[in-house]
Amino acid sequence: MSKCLLFDNDGTLVDSEHLSSIGLAMMFENYGIKLDADELVIRFRGWKLTSILSLLEEENNIKLKSHFVAAYRDIVTKLFTRELKPVEGIVDALEALDGEKAVVSSGPLQKIKHALNICGLSKYFINNLFSSYEVGIWKPDPGIYLHAAKSMGYRPENCSVIDDGLVGVKAGVEAGMKTYFFNRFNEESNTVGVVPFQAMKELPKLIGN
Structure with missing residues (x-):
C-alpha cells in the first residue's frame, strides 16, 4: 500500500479539460481559426501550454499576440467559476x-x-x-x-x-x-x-x- x-x-x-479546451477554441476564433474542443482534450491532456500553442501556431501558420496567454487564462478562470x-x-x-x-x-x-x-x-x-x-x-x-x-x-x-x-x-x-x-x-x-x-x-x- x-x-x-x-x-x-x-x-x-x-x-476541467473540456472547459480549458473551450477557452482555447474561443481564443483561436479571434484569429479566424475553428478548433474542436473535444479533439483538443484528446490531443493535449497534460501538455505544457507553451508547447500546445507553439504547435497550433505552426499548424495554422499564425503568430499569437503577446497578450494571448493572459487573455486565455482570464477566460478559463471565468469558465471554471461558472461551470467547473x-x-x-x-x-x-x-x-x-x-x-x-x-x-x-x-x-x-x-x-x-x-x-x-x-x-x-x-x-x-x-x-x-x-x-x-x-x-x-x-x-x-x-x-x-x-x-x-x-x-x-x-x-x-x-x-x-x-x-x-x-x-x-x-x-x-x-x-x-x-x-x-x-x-x-x-x-x-x-x-x-x-x-x-x-x-x-x-x-x-x-x-x-
Whole structure:
C-alpha cells in the first residue's frame, strides 16, 4: 500500500479539460481559426501550454499576440467559476483512500488552487500542491513527481501516481512509482507497468484500501 498518493489535477481531480479546451477554441476564433474542443482534450491532456500553442501556431501558420496567454487564462478562470465540477466519484475515492495526498500538475499554482476551491477538494491536499510552473519541470519528465515525493519526505517506491494523461502516466512510471491511468477515453498506453481504470470508484480497491 502506498504511503503517498500523487494526483494529477486537470481531468483527474477536477473535470476541467473540456472547459480549458473551450477557452482555447474561443481564443483561436479571434484569429479566424475553428478548433474542436473535444479533439483538443484528446490531443493535449497534460501538455505544457507553451508547447500546445507553439504547435497550433505552426499548424495554422499564425503568430499569437503577446497578450494571448493572459487573455486565455482570464477566460478559463471565468469558465471554471461558472461551470467547473469535480470528476465523478473523486470525493468518495479521496475519502476512502488512506495516505498523504498531493496534487502534481502542469498548471499554474493559482489555477490549481482556484479549481480545488471551487470543487471543494482543497481540504484533501492542504498545501501539498506542486506546479510545473513553480518547479520548472513538465511531464513527461519524471522530475516533477520525484520532486513532489522528495518534498513530502517519501521514497519513489512508496508513492503512487494517479493521472489521466499519457504524458503524466509516462512520468509516473519513469519516476519508479506505481502508476494508475485514469483512462476515460479508452486510450492505448505503451508504458509498461501502468494500471488502467475508467471510473474513480475503482481506485480505492486498486490501490489497496
